[in-house]
Amino acid sequence: MSSGAEESIASEMKNLLGELLEVKIPRPRRLHIKVKPEDYKRAAKHLVESIGLNHVSTITAADTGKEMDVMTFLFGRGVEVMLKAAVPKTDPKIPTLTDIVPGVMFYEREIHDLFGIVFDGHPNLERFILPEDWPEGEYPLRKEYKVTRLKGPREVD
């Protein structure tokens, strides 16, 4: 793989979206890009369809306090690109990528279960990982969710 593919992808994304919120090349074959949530779908579509990063390794999220980062990992041309967009915790909505890459179906359902992020336009956002009787509105991977009920064995008298 040609070195410099990271830079050329980064500059192509700049041409498309103007200034990016964050561009990092932490090591060879890795590129981290942060975009505004409204640009997220356009950026992903461009990466997949024009630049040719057609393999989505996964989609995941991380709780950063007031916001949650949605991260999509795309691979192609020898570069693993992390496309990041922050959504507010009060209204965690981001467009779905299922119409661009059908393979992300389960990743988005998983993140919807565990973080409560709503993927607009997803054909089927039903429970996937969590049990049916899991309480609505509790998202285990958010920072405010503490594992307390499960600690230690029950005391026997």
Add this chain to the structure above:
Amino acid sequence: MSVTTFKVPVGPQHPALKEPENFTFTVEGESIVKAEVRVGYAHKGIEKLMESKTYLQNIPLVERICGICNTAHTICYTQNVEYLYDKAPPRRAEYLRVLIEELNRIHSHLLWLGVVGHEVGFDTLFMYVWRDREIILDLIEALTGNRVSMSFTTIGGTRRDISPQIESKMRKGMDILEERTEYYKRTVPVDPTILARSKEVGILTPEEAVQLCAVGPMRRASTLRDDVRSDDPYAAHDEVPFNVISYDTCDFYARIMVRVDETLEAINQVRYCLDHMPTGPIRIRLPNTPPIAEAVSKVEAPRGEDMHYVRSNGTDKPARYKVRAPTLANLAPLLQTMTSRGKYEVNVADIPVLLAGIDPCMCCMDRSVRFVEPSKGKTWVWTMEQLKKYTRKSVRRPLSGNVAGR
């Protein structure tokens, strides 16, 4: 169409392996028209747990994500933490990692080939293969002290070194395994039991494999030549030569052959590592707290691309850790292979082999089968055992072309 449709639930007891997940198949007579999946029966909450443990404490935890491909997860985790420090382990440790990873691949692929033999009703193959697999387990035990959970890799290198005695033992073991695997490679293409259940079964076209983001042997059996070891080399894979295996029949047969060939490649890689093992230390010491950073690490596990993501926050515990095991990536392609579409027809009796085809590891990710026939309002559940019995009784449609002559 006058045939009525049924919905058939399969699970949560697995039709093929010993882990729970639930499938619902909508069937028209024998033919499956729609497949749905529900997982999570073995969800362990490891990602949440990792946020409450230190980087070092997380190594044994990561190792227990998956029993069979534990090495892949540990290597992926440790190199991910090393990426945070931006430090690389000593070269000898990188060679030892490739060595143990390829030993793990041989063990995993042989285990799988045995299971396939069992699923198609060829138990002699199962017993042969699992007997030979003992060789590799003994070698792994000699090198690491454990047969399965190897506890070999650690942050900054490996925990153990290889001795000349183990090295010579390993060379002998590889010779026997090579001879045996060559024998299986000759057997699979001519054995009528395997061919009847594998040829033209569970087609995944290259276009579908790309769109649905298939990984690993599943992807390579659909003509695509993608392998993390060659596309994004880690550890010593930039030096250890190997051929990326791919087959162009896109069916279950191709998935068997890809794994058999990969076993042979892995044997050669083990030999190369033994021949070219650099001298020097096996571990560097790193501070307990990595700098604030994000890192993405990928490893070609026996089942395909394994991806980890870590975010540190300046403490000795990760702020977020994400594991995407290969089975989750292969679920969408699996459902596709289990759906009749156009000229490809999938029957109820194909279910066990197709499930086994992705080499699923649900604990890395979940089994009984539910069948539904809406027009009659009929629903019934089969355990895997019942489904397997059905599979062995039912006769497959005649094959097109001269298969045995290949």
